[in-house]
Amino acid sequence: MPAVLRLPTRAIVVVTSLLLVGGAAGFGAAPASAIPTLPSPGAAALSPGLYVKVIDGAISLSNSSGFAGFSAGQFGYMPSTLTPPVVVPRSPALSFSPPPVFQSPATQSAAQKAAQPAADASAHATALASAASTAKADADAQAQSAQAAAAHVTTAGVQKEAAWAANLLAQQKAADAQRALADAQAAVEAAAETDQEAAAVEAARVATAALAAAAEAAEAAAQQLAEASLATDAAHAAEAIAAQLAETAKTQADQAAQAAADAARTAGVLLAGIVPAIPARLPAPTVPSFGAPPLIPAGQHLILAGAGFAPSTQVAFGVYSTPLSVVPVTVDAQGFAVASFQVPSTFTGNHSLVAVGTGVNGLQRILRIDIVVQAPVVAAPAADDAATLADTGADLVIPLSAAMVALLFGTVLLTLVRRRRAA
Incomplete structure (x- = not known):
């Protein structure tokens, strides 16, 4: 049974520090202890495995060996698919910064124009x-x-x-x-x-x-x-x-x-016959969203994962109110698509994150999370956060990539996975 990330209580969950440490080989080899070795100033590395931190809502991790639930403020760790997940007593001090890859205005405008007839036809069919x-x-x-x-x-x-x-x-x-x-x-x-x-x-x-x-x-x-x-x-x-x-x-x-x-x-x-594009204006979601808008610092690096899309199709991700989009990504066999970018540092106030693609019913599927962007607060790192993942010397750091998307499961509509920026 593969490792599964479940969201049992809410359709939208904000997660930070969702990383695989140590690569495929490292992830498959469990350490001697179920509780990972956490870094301290000068420490060499984290134990390999999957780490999560929940800052809003609740999730559960499960595999063939067991499961564990995690609520807001908790840290979780799963050393391998053969070892049950556990609660970590303090922050594992993870950090990851995916590159922002926004399309140019000209490219985005051309994509919107090409996708509009299909979007109109889908809206008419709906x-x-x-x-x-x-x-x-x-x-x-x-x-x-x-x-x-x-x-x-x-x-x-x-x-x-x-x-x-x-x-x-x-x-x-x-x-x-x-x-x-x-x-x-x-x-x-x-x-x-x-x-x-x-x-x-x-x-x-x-x-x-x-x-x-x-x-x-x-x-x-x-x-x-x-x-x-x-x-x-x-x-x-x-x-x-x-x-x-x-x-x-x-x-x-x-x-x-x-x-x-x-x-x-x-x-x-x-x-x-077209490549999906986010509309010029903020669209209404085709699937209702739930929960209060999470607070996101301006300049924050984000990972967005959308579910319920037709496998092997493409999904366009973007951020509003000034629409900015990334290059469309391909949906995996389980219907998940994932993209990453950085919230512009000039953004403040109410904004929205959107995913646009084709649903399993063959019509356009639009997922949306409304967010509140705040000016970033610069603060000194806590003692247990002093060492970041970049300092651990781990062999490989894998974000929520195509290999990890298949691990998402359940009634996920659009999941926001947020990284703490490196100190």
């Missing part, structure tokens, strides 16, 4: 994809409405059946009451001028009242049946309308999806 997503959501909502209308038809049908049965029963009771009244009236006539006449008259009165009640119930049942019939007819009509709307919405969603797919293919072809 807008169509958003519209297709909205259309799909509307189609889903219409389909749910159609299902609800169909369910309402079923409910209305059940209610109509119940009303029909109740009406039939009420009519039957009314007919029975009518026959009972006729029998009672016949009994009254037969009992005329006899001692049974009074009882027959009372029975006829009761039968008359029962008939009136049954007739009223039958009328109410007939009204309920009529209303249930109307409700059923209305439910059928609503179902037909909802089904039509659902069908129309589905057709529109399919058309929108097809248009988005066609636009994405066109944009993909254009993006594949």
